[in-house]
Amino acid sequence: MIRISNVQKAFGSVIVLKGIDLTIEKGELVCLIGASGSGKSTLLQCINGLEPIQGGEILVDGISVHDPKTDINKLRCKLGIVFQQYNAFPHLTALENVALAPRVVAKRSRAEARALAQKHLEHVGLGDKGDSLPSQLSGGQQQRLAIARALAMEPSYMLFDEVTSALDPELVGEVLETMRLLKSEGMTMVVVTHDINFARESADRVAFLCQGEVCEIGTAEEVIDHPRKEQTQKFLRREKRTPLEIVKSSVA
Amino acid sequence: MQFSFANQGLAWSDAYFLAQGLLNTVRLAAAATLVGTLAGIVLGWLRTVSVTARIATAPFVDIIRSVPMIIQLILANSFLSILGFGASPFWFGTVALGAWMSAVTAEVVRAGLLSVPLQYRKSARSLGMTGYQELLYISLPLAFRTGLAPWIGLVLSLIKDSALAGVVGYIEYMRSTQILITRTHETWLLLMGAGLFYFLICYPVSRYSRRLERKVRV
Ligand SMILES: Nc1ncnc2c1ncn2[C@@H]1O[C@H](COP(=O)(O)OP(=O)(O)OP(=O)(O)O)[C@@H](O)[C@H]1O
Ligand SMILES: [Mg+2]
Numbered sequence: 001m002i003r004i005s006n007v008q009k010a011f012g013s014v015i016v017l018k019g020i021d022l023t024i025e026k027g028e029l030v031c032l033i034g035a036s037g038s039g040k041s042t043l044l045q046c047i048n049g050l051e052p053i054q055g056g057e058i059l060v061d062g063i064s065v066h067d068p069k070t071d072i073n074k075l076r077c078k079l080g081i082v083f084q085q086y087n088a089f090p091h092l093t094a095l096e097n098v099a100l101a102p103r104v105v106a107k108r109s110r111a112e113a114r115a116l117a118q119k120h121l122e123h124v125g126l127g128d129k130g131d132s133l134p135s136q137l138s139g140g141q142q143q144r145l146a147i148a149r150a151l152a153m154e155p156s157y158m159l160f161d162e163v164t165s166a167l168d169p170e171l172v173g174e175v176l177e178t179m180r181l182l183k184s185e186g187m188t189m190v191v192v193t194h195d196i197n198f199a200r201e202s203a204d205r206v207a208f209l210c211q212g213e214v215c216e217i218g219t220a221e222e223v224i225d226h227p228r229k230e231q232t233q234k235f236l237r238r239e240k241r242t243p244l245e246i247v248k249s250s251v252a
Numbered sequence: 253m254q255f256s257f258a259n260q261g262l263a264w265s266d267a268y269f270l271a272q273g274l275l276n277t278v279r280l281a282a283a284a285t286l287v288g289t290l291a292g293i294v295l296g297w298l299r300t301v302s303v304t305a306r307i308a309t310a311p312f313v314d315i316i317r318s319v320p321m322i323i324q325l326i327l328a329n330s331f332l333s334i335l336g337f338g339a340s341p342f343w344f345g346t347v348a349l350g351a352w353m354s355a356v357t358a359e360v361v362r363a364g365l366l367s368v369p370l371q372y373r374k375s376a377r378s379l380g381m382t383g384y385q386e387l388l389y390i391s392l393p394l395a396f397r398t399g400l401a402p403w404i405g406l407v408l409s410l411i412k413d414s415a416l417a418g419v420v421g422y423i424e425y426m427r428s429t430q431i432l433i434t435r436t437h438e439t440w441l442l443l444m445g446a447g448l449f450y451f452l453i454c455y456p457v458s459r460y461s462r463r464l465e466r467k468v469r470v
Contacts, residue, residue, distance in 0.1 A: 050374055076380040086371035091393045100389060101379035146375070153379055 001025055001061065002047060002157060002190070008055035009042055016042050018212035019056065024157075029189045031199040031220075034209035035235055040192040041084075043209070044159045047190070048079040061156070077105065080150025081159040085166040087146035088134035094121060095130035098149045106153065120148040124178050140171030144178050151182075158182060160191045196239050200224050208232045261436030273428030274449060276342075280424055281411045283346045288353020288410070289403075295354055296361025297387070309358075316355035321413045324348055329420040341422035349417065353410055360402045364395030397468050404461035408454050415450070425449060 002024040009017035016039040024030050032040045045051040047058055049065045049072045058065040063075055089097050098117035102108045108116065121127050124144040126137075134142050143163050150158060160179065164172040176198055183189060183202060193199055199206050199220055206223040208216040208231075216223055216232045227233045295313075298305040316324070328348045368391045376386040418427030429446045433439050 045374075048378055050378060073380045073382055076378055079378070081375075081378045083371055083375065086369050087375055089372060089375070089390060091397065101381065104385050104389060105380040149379070 001059075002188075003059040004043075004047070004056070005058075006056035007043070007046060007053050007058060009039070009046060009051065009053050016212055017046070017053075020209075020212070020214055022207060022214055022217070024188060024190055026156075026188055027186050028204045029183050029191060029202055031203035031206045032190065032192045032209055033194070033196070033199060033206060033235070033239075034215075038209045039212050040209055041161050044081065044161050044190065044192060047159060048076050048081055050081075073105070077153045078156045079159060080147075080153060080155035080157070082143065082146045082150055082161065082163045084162045088137070088142045088149075090134050092133075093130065094126060094132050094134070094137065094145050097134070097145060098152045101149070102152050116152055117148075120152045121145075123151065123181075124148045125174070138171060139167045140174045143167065143175045147175075147178055147182075157188045157190070160189065160193070162192050162194060165194055194239065196224060196236070208235065210235070262432070262438060262441075266432055266436075269432070270425070270428055270445075273423055273425040276422065276428075277411075277414055277424040277426070278453075280342065280345045280349065280417055280422065281407075281414045283342075284349035284353055284410055284414065285407055287346060287350035289357050291350065291354035292357025293361050293392075295358035297365065299358060299362050300365045313355045313358060316352050317359070321349075321352060322416045322419060324352065325416055325419050341417070341420050344420045345414070345417035345422045345424075348420070349410055349414060352413070353406065356406050357403060360399045360406065361395060363402075364397075364399035365391055367398050368394045400468060401461060401465050404457060408457060411453055411457075412450060 002022075004020055004022040004024075007017055007020045008015070020039075020043060022030075032043065034040050042051060046053050047060070047065065053066055060075060060078060063070055065072070065075060088094070089100070092100065095114060095117050098120055099110075099113040102116050103110060103113040106113075118127070118130060121130055124147055126141060126144055126148065129137060129141065129145075134145065137145065146163075147158075163179075164175050167175065172195075176195070179189070179191070179198075180202060191199075191203070201220075203220045205217060206220050207214050208223055208227075208229075210231045216227060216229045222228075223232065224236065227236055295309060299309060299313075300306075325345075325348050329344055332344065372390055372394065373386055376390045377383070381389070414424055415426035417424050418430065423431075426446060429442045433442050436442075
């Protein structure tokens with residue numbers, strides 16, 4: 001369980017998170033939605049301690065992430081994260097990308113790490129791409145590679161930060177498919193997304209972030225289809241319009 | 253033989269003398285490259301991670317990069333002699349050229365490290381790697397790729413600058429050429445030979461680096 005309580009975060013004088021409260025249960029898929037700049041990426045990076053916080057507490061399985069006494073590198077093995085872009089290490093082959101952390105962090109033997117890496121590459125449908133360099137993979141394949149690399153540390157939680165928004169539209173599907181596969185296997189996931197459809201069909205709960213706070217939270221049906229707060233309604237009206245409609249309205 | 257002595261003043265034993273100078277140049281350049289590069293990597297890394305280190309090492313880097321090598325050599329030589337260091341010319345040369353190499357390599361390393369996209373480093377840390385593991389497995393290899401070409405350029409400069417080490421009494425190739433010129437007055441022949449020699453060393457290095465660059469940049 002990830003328990004986020006009253007987390008405050010500022011970059012210098014800019015306050016980004018103003019007291020976030022959010023609990024993510026085991027096996028749950030929680031989608032974070034919100035306008036650009038509302039602090040979604042920042043929140044994810046606070047969860048695995050990549051960003052320090054100025055107040056509040058984040059507990060992962062009861063362990064405080066920002067407690068200086070916590071072995072953060074050990075805790076991070078429980079939390080896989082995939083970013084929007086620049087994920088795959090460009091100087092390593094796909095297999096080496098996945099095998100690196102099991103070997104140097106989890107201290108597995110070279111052979112064990114490679115076998116594990118192969119298994120996870122197959123899991124995301126890249127079983128035959130082990131020898132390819134990231135530059136030889138498509139954007140969608142690179143994102144799946146990043147997912148495999150995080151999975152190879154056998155995390156209990158996966159954090160996704162808009163992993164499809166840098167992709168060409170035809171490549172989005174394969175990455176979402178991989179995420180659905182993970183969900184069907186019972187992985188606990190926190191997914192930042194602009195893809196309202198994905199949130200609606202896959203999320204157990206949806207949290208709408210607005211101005212550094214969780215403005216509204218509930219099931220997808222509650223938040224996306226019947227939002228109660230005015231900010232949520234406004235945000236969704238803008239997001240739900242397909243690009244085609246935006247073109248139409250700007251032409252009209 | 254008699255003929256060649258009379259007209260050119262060059263003997264076969266001089267070839268041996270030149271070969272010795274040649275070997276000395278290679279030894280000096282190799283030693284200074286090794287010392288300078290290792291020190292430069294550490295210095296460059298320190299200069300990226302710590303503001304204090306950056307400020308503290310700035311005078312060293314700036315002075316060494318801006319003062320001509322020949323002046324540095326002479327100053328270092330007289331300074332060390334005054335202090336009573338009786339080191340061999342080889343070590344004087346290695347220290348002076350190595351210091352230069354470390355300062356300029358540090359800047360290449362620093363630029364290379366700074367060019368590594370933050371996201372790769374975050375990815376590495378998010379997998380549970382420590383800062384040192386991230387440096388070793390991610391940042392340094394990536395910095396190597398950006399820094400390789402400029403670094404080879406530095407090695408080439410170093411090889412050529414090693415010709416100046418004659419001023420501290422080290423008989424490298426250029427110095428041995430000068431000695432022979434003084435004796436035989438075969439200025440053209442000997443200088444052409446020296447030029448050819450530096451070309452023969454530097455050209456393969458630069459060719460090889462271009463190949464390596466192409467291989468590394470995938
Ligand atoms: N390293 C940083 N230094 C200073 N300010 C930052 C930094 N990272 C983020 N911010 C600021 O924090 C705010 C929240 O950023 P964040 O990236 O978390 O937003 P987001 O919700 O993920 O937006 P998007 O949907 O565009 O990804 C923004 O105003 C941003 O300018
Ligand atoms: Mg973001």
